[in-house]
Amino acid sequence: MTLADHAPIGSVVHEGDRVLCHVCGRWFKSVLAHLRAHGTDDLAYREEFGLERTAPLEGVGTRQRRADALRRRRASDPLVRAWCEEGEDRARSGVLTEAAAQAARGRKHPEQRRRKTLRALAAISPQARNEGIRRHALVRLRTVAAKAAAELGFPDIGALVADRVLAGRSLAAISREAGLHKDWLSRHLRSVDPGTADAIAEHARVRRLDAPWLPVLAGLGFDGVPEYLRDRHLRHARSVQAIAAETGLSRSAVQTALARHGLARVTHATTRRLVQDRADGVAARFGFPDVTAYLADRRASGLSWKSIAAECGQSQSWVRRRAGLIR
Structure with a gap:
């Protein structure tokens, strides 16, 4: 008869309030107290028969009596109470879990734990x-x-x-x-970091699309496409066609670059700049910062639109449009 014939390796056999000894096949309320008869101890017994260190080797009644005795001692003995409270604090904080994991590192799983793990895994869907x-x-x-x-x-x-x-x-x-x-x-x-990955991908995309511009812009003294477009289209009111002619790229390439860099396309940019220059010239001639201030001053002085137009040398419709009366 082998040792495993009395009880399976990795299992603790209970019958009511008794536990079966793996070594001799006899029943005891507490196998722990019986192990001295076989010249072994708790840890060696568990290791030999594949039992977890927390597996109970006592009957239910014995464990209940021990728990009741501990509760009574905790209530009456300040030292025991302090130890119990310290243990509970360490358990809540996770210190005990970390210590147990550290102690178990590198140690072979007992058969009992292995079977539990396999049962738990079998219950989990793939x-x-x-x-x-x-x-x-x-x-x-x-x-x-x-x-x-x-x-x-x-x-x-x-x-x-x-x-x-x-x-x-x-x-x-x-x-x-x-x-x-x-x-x-x-x-x-x-x-x-999905956000950074998206930003990097967008950065790479923009650099790839801007690549055909860079040799031309380097000759014009610009380091990047956004700076060039702001200067030409927004600051100097160059039209898309004019920018395309200067860079040797297509109109669609210029329009796409404006959108890519978040720059709003100004329709009729050259015409708008000429109109603005004309208005600025009128204001400067009469010593005003802008044409709006000039018109407000003249209207406050009681001049009619016809008189203002005659004074500045512009048409009445032009004057009224600058005042926002004609769209």
Whole structure:
């Protein structure tokens, strides 16, 4: 007869208030008290028969009596009460869990724990299991990313990547700088920081679309497309056609670039600039900062629109349009 013939390895056999001994096959209210007869102790017995360290080796009644005795001692003995409260505090704070995990690290799982794990896994759907694996992997990736960013003095991986990309660094170069595999950010940035990944992708897209402009703009003294478009289209009121002619690109390329960089297209830009220059000239000739101030002053003096038009040398419709009376 083998030892396992009395009770299965990895199982504690109970019968009412008694527990079966794996060694001799006899029944006891407490196997713990019986182990001395076999020259072994609690830990060695559990290890030999694949039992968890928390598996009860006493009958239900015995465990209940021990619990009742402990409650009475806790109520009457201040030292026991202090120990119990300290243990409860450590359990609530997670210290005991961490200590148990540390102590179990590297130790083979007993057969009893292995069977429990297999039963628990069998009850979990493959979809839920895979989702758990993905969540665990994501937590791990975020931990690695946060550590890499902190070592380089950044609050998070998004701030690190944004800073380096604006400086012209590639994701591979940033990964190497952070002590990661060169493809780490390319593979995992979208998982750990989707917002930054989208921003980087948009930045790369804009740079790719702006590439045909850069050689031309360098010759014109501009570092980037937004600066050039603001200067030509918004500041100097160059039309889309004029910008296209200057850069050698198509009208659609200019229009797309304006939209890409968030610049509103000004229709009839050249005409509008000429009209504004004309109004500024009238105001300057009479010593006013703008034509609106000039018209307000003349109307306050009692001049009619006809008289104002004659004074400034413009048509009545032009004067009234500047005053906002004609659209």
